[in-house]
Amino acid sequence: MPTSEPIRLGPTSYGKSVVRLVKVIRNAAQHELHDLTVDIALHGDFAGCFERGDNTSMPATDTLRNTVYAFAKHHPLDEIESFGIALASHFRTISPLVTGATVSLTEHPWERISINGQSRDHAFTRAAGERTANIRATSDSITVEAGIDSLLVLKTTASGWEGFHRDQYTTLPDANDRILATSITARWSYGQQTNLPFGDMWRGVRECILATFGDHYSPSVQHTIYRMGRAVLESFPQIERIHFSLPNKHYLLYNLAPFGLENPGEIFHVTSDPFGLIEGTIERQSERARV
Amino acid sequence: MPTSEPIRLGPTSYGKSVVRLVKVIRNAAQHELHDLTVDIALHGDFAGCFERGDNTSMPATDTLRNTVYAFAKHHPLDEIESFGIALASHFRTISPLVTGATVSLTEHPWERISINGQSRDHAFTRAAGERTANIRATSDSITVEAGIDSLLVLKTTASGWEGFHRDQYTTLPDANDRILATSITARWSYGQQTNLPFGDMWRGVRECILATFGDHYSPSVQHTIYRMGRAVLESFPQIERIHFSLPNKHYLLYNLAPFGLENPGEIFHVTSDPFGLIEGTIERQSERARV
Amino acid sequence: MPTSEPIRLGPTSYGKSVVRLVKVIRNAAQHELHDLTVDIALHGDFAGCFERGDNTSMPATDTLRNTVYAFAKHHPLDEIESFGIALASHFRTISPLVTGATVSLTEHPWERISINGQSRDHAFTRAAGERTANIRATSDSITVEAGIDSLLVLKTTASGWEGFHRDQYTTLPDANDRILATSITARWSYGQQTNLPFGDMWRGVRECILATFGDHYSPSVQHTIYRMGRAVLESFPQIERIHFSLPNKHYLLYNLAPFGLENPGEIFHVTSDPFGLIEGTIERQSERARV
């Protein structure tokens, strides 16, 4: 019973979340549009504030918000990784108490409205899928992660789940042809490489994940995660590690037998809950030691 | 004070909501995928049930759900309007008490994953925007509405709000170049025409709305609604009436002056609430009498 | 085919939604707290704006927002009905074009934090359930509706669904002891009575609904709606009509037989979708003619 021990402050952080930023670049011909959500967290020695109510050298979260908008003025926002690096580099030295900063960014994609093959200069429609980045800056390093959020994908065949462990609570039959539906969340690490062609790489990783998702018979979500991760690491030597989090959204055959109808993989009902959740990291050999 | 008057049952309805249906059509070459959410409401004389607890001739909402899946077996689901007509035609005579049915459908669009210009046969990714339909069947008529939900669009210029009414509570300045951002919800009526090429028309209306959204200087969301509605009615004589509901999502210039920066329409912050909400119907001359 | 008919503007409205207002009344001893969300819609002849882009005499939705906060300064906000009446009375004459206004209000309830039976003067915690009001003002009348939102209730017994209509798509067995769970949404009309003790009545109606929900064997959600409505009208002669919308949230017995376990109404799983949805109005005899 640890009662007599002194009480102390453990890890802390604070910052501003859901800063919604839009920038319009008014080129003569066509406008460019960037739509971001930014979250900032500061790390450091905040014991004076937490323990004694002393705000000296504590930046206000409102200042963090202002800084995002001010920095956006001179940054092209073409790559959220580089904007995040600029912000995190600034925030890690914002006050003597601060020793590090984490900046998380989500880009909400828009595409030009196109009518009869002609794209409009100033009118846009929102596209599916979101690009994310996570930048962590300490006093002597900056590490860069990129990612994908909410990429909904589905295979109508070439997926199963067979030969698994059975115990007294197992009722699920083997399946060698089921629907596999998921919402891909992926995060991959560029380590301390801060000058990569982030946009090209992001589009390449996304295409690699989509191509792999559809190119094999999937004996499990687990194995498909591994194949997608391996394909990304093999194609992109700059990536050290990739992590996937995939909900297994259950599309279940509806029982039509009471109505005298067969249902050979045609009619499904979809359930919101519960869902399977499978997570896995694929990395280079040297990674675990390093991290 | 109406105390002494008898109490009676007014309008009632009941049904099943959020029936999630997926159908896979397993053609030899490529699978087709249809992903719908269906809501059903029955109308009729349900006084026995409500007033006296007598369930005789009251269909269970579970039966409505079963019926959706059973009907999906033999319907191609290529057009949600025609599937809704089939369901509503059945439900309006499901029991002696029932005199009408409303079936609302939403199609969640998926598109084939395409890699290097080659589309996959069995792998899909979710697309943006949703197609809706609303079918109302009574004993002697069926009326068909189609619609669009959650179509996010944005113009970076060619939008303003000037010369409006000012009173003692007005602080908003005139604006002749603002961002216009909204999520288009539209509903249009085909009246009792149940054999139209619904898919072609839906795609045509959607394109007409998008084309009009971007083709003019918008002095107000109100005027843009009218122009979009008029364009649809002029292009599609089969449509009797169209209704729009558009939130005005406010993208506000961020004040960069305290930081010595100018902000000529470049840097915006986005607010979730509050938002303007503008609604309008555009219809043919004969409509109001008829409805 | 109605092609040759002129196109015209049908019904329109516009306003501001999700205006979030908090007022603190700093009494010497204890602070009072009111937390509201307000939606406003204006009705009138807006053809000049919609059809020709002429904003003359069109109030800005931003002005509506300002007005809510300015009016809150001098109104105690003790009853959302009376605040809504004040706002709607003002908005219906805000400009020569405006002929009516609808103001919808939701009160988010807070209660004082109480420690060892002593309530704190300035510290609050959010309570469950929401109070709503809807005020419609035209040039010559004001009608008042009050309501309840999101009141989650559940009965573990004294509920069933038996003897219902069966057809070829029916698989549901009769049930004479099931869980009944729902989220009550109710709206009731005070007609043009604008000087009632709205707070006392709201609390009375809420208690009457809760008391009736639990006081009988429910043969159907439909019958329970009727009983709750009838009880309210019998207890409150000022109320002309009440409407209920109740989702039937399905709590289903989990099949424990494969594990050698009986399940006599003990273990349930809860599904989010689909759900039954039952709606009904109970009113005084004279109502339908009047409305």
Add this chain to the structure above:
Amino acid sequence: MPTSEPIRLGPTSYGKSVVRLVKVIRNAAQHELHDLTVDIALHGDFAGCFERGDNTSMPATDTLRNTVYAFAKHHPLDEIESFGIALASHFRTISPLVTGATVSLTEHPWERISINGQSRDHAFTRAAGERTANIRATSDSITVEAGIDSLLVLKTTASGWEGFHRDQYTTLPDANDRILATSITARWSYGQQTNLPFGDMWRGVRECILATFGDHYSPSVQHTIYRMGRAVLESFPQIERIHFSLPNKHYLLYNLAPFGLENPGEIFHVTSDPFGLIEGTIERQSERARV
């Protein structure tokens, strides 16, 4: 550039999320009701499955779901911590590949409907706030965390933010009397103590947090976190560590000056985004070494 290094599998896990469980205990007099959401994650050596598609000894997530319902049959569910311990103890040995399990539980509170001071035996209404637990089992230990979710609290006075760090991006003025509003998420650790009176302790911690929230002038959310954490550790020697995550929900004075009105802390508008986010851990001296 780490290209030539072999690729390998890093950390993995999988399980079932959002298992919705309700149990009714049908005592003669009064029914008891327990309403839970359970998430399960398995940890272990799943390389065969991920790397080679071999499902041997891999439990299905559907089996995890069945197990939750089967175990609920014989467990009273009076304390979610003890139910979680039972589940995690079982899951950690569910197959030879599995070396550990994490079970997260949320209890959705219901309270008996009470009419005129008399509580109903079988009718309930949903209460605010949620109780959580997180149980981690490895082959040789079980650690227990309890928590609170979504406890919305607000102070109308005795809160400020002054004397903070200012730089060229700071515009926020000092405030010595503001509204402090937040949604408390707390997690505290009982270490490996699996036989505590979890229910009494949870209620005690909750009351301690609420009492501290309101008992002092808050110079910052940070300091209030520390005071709440310290109070909990001082009152409950069994607790080793507590972590808080508090969004600072901004309630901002509305500018009434343009309307000739003063606003001395009376009229506020509430914004959803952005929000401050403050996190902190308070722990006993020996903790950090141990974890």
